[in-house]
Amino acid sequence: MKRSSAEKYTAFAPFYDLLSAEHPVYGAGRSRLVGSLALSAGDQILDLGCGTGLNFPLLQNRVGPGGRIVGIDRSAQMLAQARKRAQRQGWDNVILLQADATTMVASEVSAQIAEAGGHGLSGIGLATYSLSLMSPWERAWENLWQLTSPEAQLGVLDMQRPSGLSTPMIPLARVACWLGGADIEVHPWTAVGRDCVDVRADSARGGHLQVRTGVKPAGRR
Ligand SMILES: C[S@@+](CC[C@H](N)C(=O)[O-])C[C@H]1O[C@@H](n2cnc3c(N)ncnc32)[C@H](O)[C@@H]1O
Known part of the structure; x- marks a missing residue:
């Protein structure tokens, strides 16, 4: 039976960290x-499509308990x-919300974040290995934009085909x-x-992993 991407993340959530090739790739x-x-x-960092929170340890190291x-x-x-990861580590500065990033209404989510004790808008917005699963990903990007402050x-x-010497890894x-449901x-x-x-711009693993960071231009909402 073929599983949808959403079903995969339901069934395999407890095993995601083990199966995700985190250390080698x-x-x-x-x-x-x-x-x-x-x-x-x-x-305050917004992590869109945060999954099991694999980014959280790196982020906590940088923003500390006051972040x-x-x-x-x-x-x-x-x-x-x-949530289990946060509890295990004793992090009480993590807010987790369930929403579909492609259909959520940014103003409502912003209000939920504020209700949970955060700032409605975050100064940093991330999406790691997640936009390529979201269809259409442009809607999720737009929501990431709306949920971050000016000049965030x-x-x-995210991933693309490996190139150069890593072409055999395609x-x-x-x-x-495919296993993860990413396009x-x-x-x-x-x-x-x-x-x-x-x-x-940065990349790793023969270009398979593509990294981009940037700043929202002042005055553009
Ligand atoms: C490959 S995992 C990446 C998780 C995490 N960002 C990481 O770096 O390990 C993709 C995550 O995106 C989530 N996801 C997929 N489509 C989504 C959507 N439309 N809205 C919100 N989350 C979504 C999945 O549930 C899953 O947790």
Whole structure:
């Protein structure tokens, strides 16, 4: 029986961290993305499609207990894993909300964040390995934009076909993306180059992992 992407993340949420090839492959992109952001103690970060919260340890190291992480995901099961992670670590600065990033209404979500004790708008917005699962991803990008403050830093980490010496890895990368329900051809990081200023580009694993960070231009909502 073929599982939809949403069903995959329901059934496999408890095993996601184990199966996600974090150490050999995907963690490399995560640390590059977080490393290229100018984060300060006390910042509030929105993590769109946060999954089990694999970004949270890196982010907590940078924003500290006075900062805040707002994680949004469509899957209650993935959020349950993120909640367990926060509880295990004793982080009381994590707000988790269940919503579909492509259909949610930003003003409503912003009000929910404020109700949960956060700022309605975040100074940093991230989407790691998540926009390529969202269809249409442009709607999710628009919501990320709406839920961040003017001149916020935005970061996207996602996947494409490996190239150069890593071309033989293409079939493996395709299988990994298929298993995760990602569309390897959509290249959602292009939105950062299109809409932001001070754009920084990085990549890892033969170009399979694409990292972009940028800043929302002043005056553009
Ligand atoms: C491959 S996981 C990545 C999780 C995490 N960002 C990471 O870096 O490990 C993709 C996540 O996106 C979530 N997702 C997929 N479509 C979504 C949507 N339309 N709205 C919100 N979350 C979505 C899935 O539930 C899943 O947790």
